[in-house]
Amino acid sequence: MERIYIKDLRDYFGKEIELQGFVDNIRDLQYVQFLILRDYTGKVQVTIEKNEENSKLNAIVSGITIESTVKIKGTIVENEKVKLNGYEVIPSVITETSRCLEELPLNFKDSSSALIDTRLDNRFLDLRNDNNILMFKIQSYLVQCMREYLYENDFSEIHTPKLIGAASESGSEVFEVKYFDRLAYLAQSPQFYKQMAMSSGFDRIFEVAPSFRAENSNTNRHTTEFTSFDLEFSYIDSYEDVMQLEENMLTYAITKVNERYGEIIKNAFGTEVVVPKTPFPRVKLPDLYKELKEKYNFEMPSLDVGDMNAESEKLAYRYAMEKYNSEFIFVTDFSPKKRAFYHMRKDGIPQGFDLIWRGVEITTGAQREHRYDILKEQAKEKGLGADVEFYMNFFKYGCPPHGGFAIGVDRLTMLLLNIPTIKESMFLFRGPNRLTP
């Protein structure tokens, strides 16, 4: 029999259908039993009167445990009495297809009733929560829309290695892996390979893949393994082209997410999807600090001028909202000391940016230095030598001017849905103290 989803039941009134799902709840009264069936599209009430004719069904329902899975054949009928959607299933056959054997280790229906650590220990159950399932449908759609935008703009998706032979930048923040009789590293970014694709003439590429960072970071927005949405493209005139691509892509994706999920997100997560307007405001870091000083009496600790910290990111958001009514703001003109050697510089200023959304950094991007001699000089200045030799070769044989950026998908999801921690906005969190499940 054809599989019917609960969300489509309205199309089958009066017909015999077959449903499958989890037993969400059972209310076993004296003369009637109610079984609430749940699949990933919704819930429906299955009603069984207690009588001679139904004695077999009554026995099955009495013996069933909540969260077992069942297959139900029955007829879907309208009934005003039912508060859940106004219809119910009158079953002819109920088959238990798997059994929940033990008491659940947490009440996944109420996320606030268990600590995040308990939830992560039992993530497969925690994810049965309606909002969690919804969150991943939305994340999936968001990424689909970003991909869609790029495909429409002649980008191709590539897949770069995550096992690498040399630590890509500093070496201090990569995981070592035993690789036969020597060491390998887990990629902390596809940066070098994205640029290799530019050198290879791929012109416009992106990748959605894991990145690994061996940083002992304990915050609500860091994880040792995250999904990075990376892209790189050629023949740009400046990093302004990179910012434009990013704001257009995000606006396209958020517009579509809002169309499909805006109302649902408001109801489920209590937060508004705000479709941004392009162009996003842009501010130079020194100018931003002048404004933050004037408006909020904020001053960076002097050692950190040329970079941002958590507080200045939050204030940058406040500033963007108050002055531009924008949740997004591009910040440019960081100190070269704080930026990677491969960022192009002009008059000593890195030609790159951070994008702050709702007070959190979601992107670093830049025009890259594609001129061999200058790049070599900048690498030397950062103390990089043999480790980047293979990379330097990309620029010896002609390489288009290019740039790109990376977005953290899990952070993006967290911010879009106003989820308090990245531990919840990724399928399985990985942190300094968590490698399981």
Add this chain to the structure above:
RNA sequence: GGUCCGGUAGUGCAGUGGUUAACACGUCUGCCUGUCACGCAGAAGAUCGCGGGUUCAAUCCCCGUCCGGACCGCCA
């Protein structure tokens, strides 16, 4: 890595230097004329994170250790 805070039934929490460690949800049993967060009654369920110390006596005080949380740093 730093600072602060926490670890007590399945889950979330209360509490005490000494008798039976309280409460809510969940679980189980019985009852209940259609429930819809069903309701009612009862029952079971806790080496009080682990190791050491102080004490007549430690779940409680002290030290160590492990685990976790919030914020900061690092970044996506």
